[in-house]
Amino acid sequence: MKKLLLALATTTAVLGFASVASAQEKAKICFVYVGSKTDGGWTQAHDIGRQQVEKELGDKVETQFLENVPEGPDAERAIERLARSGCGLIFTTSFGFMDATIKIAQKFPDVKFEHATGYKTAPNVATYNSRFYEGRYIQGQIAAKMSQKGVAGYIASFPIPEVVMGINSFVIGARSVNPEFKIKVVWANTWFDPGKEADAAKALIDQGVDILTQHTDTTAPMQVAAERGIKAFGQASDMIAAGPQTQLTAIVDTWGAYYVKRTQAFLDGKWETTSSWDGLKDGILTMAPYTNMPDDVKAMAEATEAKIKSGELKPFTGPLNKQDGTAWLKEGESSDDATLLGMNFYVEGVDDKLPQ
Amino acid sequence: MRIELEKRAKVSALFSILSPFIAFALTIVFGGIMFALLGKNPVAALYSFFVEPLSEVWSLHELAIKAAPLILIGVGLSVCFRSNNWNIGAEGQFIMGAIAGSILPVVFYDWQSPLVLPLMLVLGMIGGALFAAIPAFLKAHMNTNEILTSLMLVYVAQLFLDWLVRGPWRNPQGMNFPETRTFGADAILPEMIASGRTHWGFAFAIIAALAVWFMMRYTLRGFEITVLGQSERAGRFAGFSSRKMIWFSMLFSGALAGLAGISEVSGAIQQLRPVISPGYGFTAIIVAFLGRLNPLGIIAAGLVLALTYLGGEAAQLSIGVSDKVTRVFQGLLLFFVLSCDTLIHYRIRLVRERFAALKADEAH
Secondary structure (H helix, E strand, O other), X not given: OHHHHHHHHHHHHHHHHHHHHHHOOOEXXXXXXXOOOOOOOHHHHHHHHHHHHHHHHOOOEEEEEEOOOOOOHHHHHHHHHHHHOOEXXXXXXXXXXXXXXXXXXXXXXXXXXEEEOOOOOEOOEEEEEEOHHHHHHHHHHHHHHHOOOOEEEEEEOOOOHHHHHHHXXXXXXXXXXXXXXXXXXXXXXXOOOHHHHHHHHHHHHHOOOOEEEEOOOOOHHHHHHHHHOOEEEEEXXXXXXXXXXXXXXXXXXXXXXXXXXXXXXXXXXXXXXXXXXXXXXXXXXXXXOOOOOOHHHHHHHHHHHHHHHHOOOOOOEEOEEEOOOOEEEOEOOXXXXXXXXXXXXXEOOEEOOOXX | OEEEEEEOOOOOHHHHHHHHHHHHHHHHHHHHHHHHHOOOXXXXXXXXXXXXXHOOHHHHHHHHHHHHHHHHHHHHHHHHHHOOOOOOOHHHHHHHHHHHHHHHHHHOOOOOOOOHHHHHHHHHHHHHHHHHHHHHHHHHHHOOOHHHHHHHHHHHHHHHHHHHHHOOOOOOOOOOOOOOOOXXXXXXXXXXXXXXXXXXXXXXXXXXXXXXXXXXXXXXXXXXXXXXHHOHHHHHHOOOOHHHHHHHHHHHHHHHHHHHHHHHHHHHHOOOOOOOOOOXXXXXXXXXXXXXXXXXXHHHHHHHHHHHHHHHHHHHHHOOOOOHHHHHHHHHHHHHHHHHHHHHHXXXXXXXXXXXXXXXXXXO
């Protein structure tokens, strides 16, 4: 028995050394995922970004990831494990990893961290986010053109600023085309639950909406829209496969460019703490092909996209009123980022009470 | 031909003791085969799954953190299960304990005092016990099936927590995110040893296990639990009340689940969020049975289950297998434990279908 143990120990030790030796050459870039890397939405988009890092910088770095990491104490352990296993740069890709990232970052001052969609930074913790709302504005305009009834349905996840911002941007876009346009909101209270999302979609369609958009991660609403014969927008990943005759466009998260840029900075020793909030022009989000719409609507969408990219158009620009009719932004005045990042009110035209 | 299970006349004492170990060994063997089929080196894979997490101090701490709620809940459940009361709702009692204990740091966050923490722990136990009192009352006085009521109350607790952290208890400075204030320094369960994150929740788990072990072995109450669990009628002849036992076992397991809840929130999470448990209350049922409803066995079982969680993570990193492997391992382990136990009490007999045999004879 002792001999067997000894043999086992030696084998494993040898194996261990072998893997260490081959890894030492390359820097380790690591990712923590809240979902499964094949979820078809949020996490998959991050994983595609990771693969792009492998592809473009594969000769200098290797990547690792942990998937399905629950938020809370498990996240702390997962991040610590990565920090201990020799990762130089760690991307934590869910809002709920914020406090865990900050805690572990204090323990490992030599490791760099990047936290997606949060607001806490440290000397070795940067944050990054995407101006998803720019895409929502384009979607709103398309919805206003395509809807017969002038009412769109919106499946929302949680009443956090990120989501409220998206709803507002969609409405502002729609009202720039049709000032009477309205939306109905259902709070699914989940990021990822095909059953609940499908139920929300059905409820909205039964209430008479004829365009559907979602801020949740599965393709279930798209499938319901396809069954009921109305049009819809995809979220996080291109969902055209779920609704070839249904999807108008989708906001596609394309984190890859950012991940490559930051990894390169890390390799060059030029990594610094930043709070980056990139948009369409930086390529951190892209619009899936405009499909299932007449040419004039497509042309309008493309023109708007170009204007947002050039900086000529900012979705949150006055004159804008809040939901209760009080003035928010004056003619020509644009909202500052701080207001957007803490957004907890609706603009005019939203047919819903914000859960407070 | 068909297979029948036949009750053994005599149960081998030796194999009763060996059975969990045989099950564990079989899990390792079949796990190794699975890794080989996945194209990974089985020795390296098993090493990273079962040995690597034990080879570093920080990781041992993580093991204790993960095992603490499993053991604490499992010990409480063992009392319930032994007395033939089937509390399946420990997950809900865990959550309600966490909520009750969090009243002080969330609602009365201004009050700072060394009394805060002990009061929180007591409130946590009361919260868990009161929530378990609902199925206890329904069973004792309305003859309702406690499996159903306790299970369904889990959803009530989950949704109540969800409502609280999105509504009245939401952190006013938290940018609308669904979470409460982070607890003040007085409300945090301290770490036990300087070398890592293990908090006092682990000590509570061990103390509870030892206390229940003592109770079951040396006290009249323990005897009462066993007798009523094995035969209610015999218990009644001995003057034990099965109705009182329903109340005792449900409140007891509820209180321990509540203590686990407030310990987890106060020691590890330090605020309330919409989800505070990755299913500890349900995994603890596996732990209780894996430990054969023996408190000391439950300590070991809790550590083994915790190890599979940690090992799954380590294996994801060092050999690049999916996190689903963790679930497969837990499934294998449970399967082999149950089948080994079954085979101690039963033997397999192959029965020739007499009817089919006759028919075959006739044909000739």
